[in-house]
Amino acid sequence: xxxxxxxxxxxxxxxxxxxxxxxxxxxxxxxxxxxxxxxxxxxxxxxxxxxxxxxxxxxxxxxxxxxxxxxxxxxxxxxxxxxxxxxxxxxxxxxxxxxxxxxxxxxxxxxxxxxxxxxxxxxxxxxxxxxxxxxxxxxxxxxxxxxxxxxxxxxxxxxxxxxxxxxxx
Amino acid sequence: xxxxxxxxxxxxxxxxxxxxxxxxxxxxxxxxxxxxxxxxxxxxxxxxxxxxxxxxxxxxxxxxxxxxxxxxxxxxxxxxxxxxxxxxxxxxxxxxxxxxxxxxxxxxxxxxxxxxxxxxxxxxxxx
Numbered sequence: 001x002x003x004x005x006x007x008x009x010x011x012x013x014x015x016x017x018x019x020x021x022x023x024x025x026x027x028x029x030x031x032x033x034x035x036x037x038x039x040x041x042x043x044x045x046x047x048x049x050x051x052x053x054x055x056x057x058x059x060x061x062x063x064x065x066x067x068x069x070x071x072x073x074x075x076x077x078x079x080x081x082x083x084x085x086x087x088x089x090x091x092x093x094x095x096x097x098x099x100x101x102x103x104x105x106x107x108x109x110x111x112x113x114x115x116x117x118x119x120x121x122x123x124x125x126x127x128x129x130x131x132x133x134x135x136x137x138x139x140x141x142x143x144x145x146x147x148x149x150x151x152x153x154x155x156x157x158x159x160x161x162x163x164x165x166x167x168x169x
Numbered sequence: 170x171x172x173x174x175x176x177x178x179x180x181x182x183x184x185x186x187x188x189x190x191x192x193x194x195x196x197x198x199x200x201x202x203x204x205x206x207x208x209x210x211x212x213x214x215x216x217x218x219x220x221x222x223x224x225x226x227x228x229x230x231x232x233x234x235x236x237x238x239x240x241x242x243x244x245x246x247x248x249x250x251x252x253x254x255x256x257x258x259x260x261x262x263x264x265x266x267x268x269x270x271x272x273x274x275x276x277x278x279x280x281x282x283x284x285x286x287x288x289x290x291x292x293x294x295x296x
Contacts, residue, residue, distance in 0.1 A: 004258040007196040007211055010172075017265040021279045029173050034203040034244035035184035043239045051178060053171040072288040095171050097215030101260045106221035112192070115218070115231045124235065135178050137170045144174050149181035156187055163188040163238055165231075166179050167217050168171035168195070 049129035054090035064093040066105040110169040129159040176202035190238040208234040
C-alpha cells in the first residue's frame with residue numbers, strides 16, 4: 001500500500017514489472033550536472049513555446065480515442081511541429097498513461113495550449129511561439145539526446161522563443 | 170518514457186540558453202535525470218496539466234509552473250502542486266501492480282509486449 005502523500009516509485013515499479021516479464025532491468029537516465037538558464041526577461045515580455053509528447057491523431061492508425069488500449073501504431077519517431085494558432089487534435093494512446101484512473105477525454109490534462117493562450121491574453125506571458133513541437137518518446141536515450149533534442153532546439157531557436165514549457169503525457 | 174524524454178530535451182535546451190519548466194506526474198524519473206525546473210503534480214500519468222474538465226485546476230497548475238519558471242533560484246528546483254487527486258491514495262497501488270498478476274497473465278503480457286515492439290519497430294523503420 002502506497003502511503004498517502006508519497007509519490008509512486010515509477011522507476012522501481014517499471015523495473016520490477018519488466019523483470020517479472022523476463023526482461024533485463026532498464027537503466028534510467030541520470031546526470032550529476034544540471035544545466036540552467038535563468039529567464040532573461042519578465043515573463044510578461046517572454047515568448048514561450050510548448051513541447052508535448054502527445055501524437056497527432058492519425059485516422060488510419062486504429063483506436064486512439066479516450067481509454068484506447070496501448071496503440072503502438074500511433075507512435076511517431078520524428079520531431080513534428082504544428083501551428084499554435086489553432087488547437088490541434090493530439091492523442092496519447094501511444095504512451096503508457098494510467099488507463100485505469102484516467103480517461104484522457106480532456107486534452108487539457110496533457111496539452112495545456114488553451115490555458116497558455118489564456119495566460120497570454122491575461123498579459124501573464126508575452127507571447128506564444130508560432131508552433132507547438134512534438135517530442136518522440138523513445139526507449140533509446142541516445143536517439144533522444146543525439147537526434148531529437150538538437151532538432152527541437154533548432155526549431156525553438158528558429159521560433160526565437162525565450163522559454164519552453166514541456167509536458168509529458 | 171515520456172517523462173524521461175522531456176527531461177533529456179529540457180536539459181539540452183537549458184544548455185543552449187533556453188529556460189524550461191517541466192509539468193509532470195512522475196517525480197522520481199524527472200529528478201533522477203536531473204532538470205532545471207519541475208512542477209510536480211501527484212496525479213495519475215496523463216494529468217500533467219491538471220484535472221480533467223476542471224479549468225480552474227488546469228489554470229492553477231499552469232500558473233504554478235510559470236512561477237517556477239520565473240523564480241527558480243538554481244537547477245533541480247522542484248515544486249509540488251498542493252492539489253490532490255483523491256482523498257484516498259489507493260489509486261497509487263494499481264500502476265503495474267504485480268500482486269494482481271498470475272504467471273499466465275504475465276506470459277500473456279509478455280506476448281502482447283512483443284507484438285507492440287514489433288509494430289513499433291516496423292513503424293520506426295518505415296516498413
